[in-house]
Amino acid sequence: xxxxxxxxxxxxxxxxxxxxxxxxxxxxxxxxxxxxxxxxxxxxxxxxxxxxxxxxxxxxxxxxxxxxxxxxxxxxxxxxxxxxxxxxxxxxxxxxxxxxxxxxxxxxxxxxxxxxxxxxxxxxxxxxxxxxxxxxxxxxxxxxxxxxxxxxxxxxxxxxxxxxxxxxxxxxxxxxxxxxxxxxxxxxxxxxxxxxxxxxxxxxxxxxxxxxxxxxxxxxxxxxxxxxxxxxxxxxxxxxxxxxxxxxxxxxxxxxxxxxxxxxxxxxxxxxxxxxxxxxxxxxxxxxxxxxxxxxxxxxxxxxxxxxxxxxxxxxxxxxxxxxxxxxxxxxxxxxxxxxxxxxxxxxxxxxxxxxxxxxxxxxxxxxxxxxxxxxxxxxxxxxxxxxxxxxxxxxxxxxxxxxxxxxxxxxxxxxxxxxxxxxxxxxxxxxxxxxxxxxxxxxxxxxxxxxxxxxxxxxxxxx
Numbered sequence: 001x002x003x004x005x006x007x008x009x010x011x012x013x014x015x016x017x018x019x020x021x022x023x024x025x026x027x028x029x030x031x032x033x034x035x036x037x038x039x040x041x042x043x044x045x046x047x048x049x050x051x052x053x054x055x056x057x058x059x060x061x062x063x064x065x066x067x068x069x070x071x072x073x074x075x076x077x078x079x080x081x082x083x084x085x086x087x088x089x090x091x092x093x094x095x096x097x098x099x100x101x102x103x104x105x106x107x108x109x110x111x112x113x114x115x116x117x118x119x120x121x122x123x124x125x126x127x128x129x130x131x132x133x134x135x136x137x138x139x140x141x142x143x144x145x146x147x148x149x150x151x152x153x154x155x156x157x158x159x160x161x162x163x164x165x166x167x168x169x170x171x172x173x174x175x176x177x178x179x180x181x182x183x184x185x186x187x188x189x190x191x192x193x194x195x196x197x198x199x200x201x202x203x204x205x206x207x208x209x210x211x212x213x214x215x216x217x218x219x220x221x222x223x224x225x226x227x228x229x230x231x232x233x234x235x236x237x238x239x240x241x242x243x244x245x246x247x248x249x250x251x252x253x254x255x256x257x258x259x260x261x262x263x264x265x266x267x268x269x270x271x272x273x274x275x276x277x278x279x280x281x282x283x284x285x286x287x288x289x290x291x292x293x294x295x296x297x298x299x300x301x302x303x304x305x306x307x308x309x310x311x312x313x314x315x316x317x318x319x320x321x322x323x324x325x326x327x328x329x330x331x332x333x334x335x336x337x338x339x340x341x342x343x344x345x346x347x348x349x350x351x352x353x354x355x356x357x358x359x360x361x362x363x364x365x366x367x368x369x370x371x372x373x374x375x376x377x378x379x380x381x382x383x384x385x386x387x388x389x390x391x392x393x394x395x396x397x398x399x400x401x402x403x404x405x406x407x408x409x410x411x412x413x414x415x416x417x418x419x420x421x422x423x424x425x426x427x428x429x430x431x432x433x434x435x436x437x438x439x440x441x442x443x444x445x446x447x448x449x450x451x452x453x454x455x456x457x458x459x460x461x462x463x464x
Contacts, residue, residue, distance in 0.1 A: 052132060088110045
């Protein structure tokens with residue numbers, strides 16, 4: 001497939017698919033789903049979908065779950081088949097304001113030219129991760145774009161205007177202020193409609209120049225308006241008309257499902273293949289909410305004294321194996337280990353709770369074959385709240401009061417006990433999970449936590 005804006009090498013795509021499927025332990029079903037989706041979108045000429053492949057869109061076409069697709073996408077990036085995109089979206093219009101190819105280039109603040117607003121970049125709410133075939137396979141010379149939110153009442157007057165092409169469209173306008181723009185070239189202008197209603201169709205001509213319109217301000221009267229756009233640039237253009245206002249912040253749940261920046265960092269394969277990708281030392285990436293847990297071995301000091309360092313260390317490693325397996329199995333990642341302690345994070349509360357509950361049987365089996373002095377009993381603390389993703393000694397880490405609170409809750413736990421905050425218990429899915437697991441004996445108490453003036457309710461349950 002060849003055109004001025006699309007270059008596609010089907011042979012290179014087939015070769016890449018074979019290379020990915022021949023990899024040891026490859027999920028061939030997931031690879032086929034990805035490649036078939038690319039072929040489907042090519043057949044539909046759906047270039048926006050191809051330039052930013054959303055794993056959830058592949059799931060919709062194929063039925064293959066996202067958690068199977070993402071690892072294969074990442075393997076494809078590592079093998080040089082796909083490019084990885086971190087896209088920052090405006091909270092008001094959802095346009096892509098910035099993109100970076102590596103987490104090392106991540107930014108904490110951005111600016112939307114369309115809305116003329118600055119905003120903080122939230123790693124969950126406003127950072128989307130997508131993929132695209134490398135340019136040697138598919139070169140789409142059309143910039144990525146997003147649908148304009150319904151809150152702005154957009155009217156797509158002209159789409160896909162090729163260079164040197166001219167096209168017209170009519171629209172009925174009432175009194176007010178409007179914004180006309182091209183989401184591809186990011187050209188923008190303002191139109192004021194006022195005065196008496198015009199009986200005649202009013203003609204407005206706009207020329208698309210390189211990344212700008214020749215007119216940034218237009219006045220008209222209420223009534224019919226015929227827009228004529230002449231594309232004098234070398235890019236594909238278009239014209240969208242919308243109310244000239246900043247829309248309320250978009251709720252992510254109202255948008256199409258997408259892979260967030262935080263989601264991606266909770267795939268172990270991301271850390272295996274791209275562990276070097278961390279924010280710059282000066283950059284801090286805001287996260288609206290993340291679930292943090294801390295664990296340690298109760299009585300570990302006594303264990304080291306009784307067994308000696310070498311034997312105790314082997315037990316610590318065994319206990320790490322159990323915890324790490326269950327954490328990763330339930331969608332979490334280990335942030336770091338300190339001595340016999342683990343700090344881990346999850347995108348949601350239920351994964352964290354399920355992981356800890358799953359360790360009960362694992363440790364019970366482990367302890368069955370051990371004398372009393374070598375048995376492992378853990379303590380756990382869990383909290384959900386806002387945090388900042390940072391670079392600490394070349395690794396991803398979290399910073400903030402939510403992290404501190406999770407650590408303090410762990411310190412409150414007894415042996416074989418999980419202590420968690422009301423932010424966890426207030427999650428209906430957590431309550432349902434606890435009921436399903438028969439965990440109804442929850443101990444509640446109020447405690448003073450460092451840095452908080454009032455006593456806070458905390459909840460504990462046995463994980464023996």
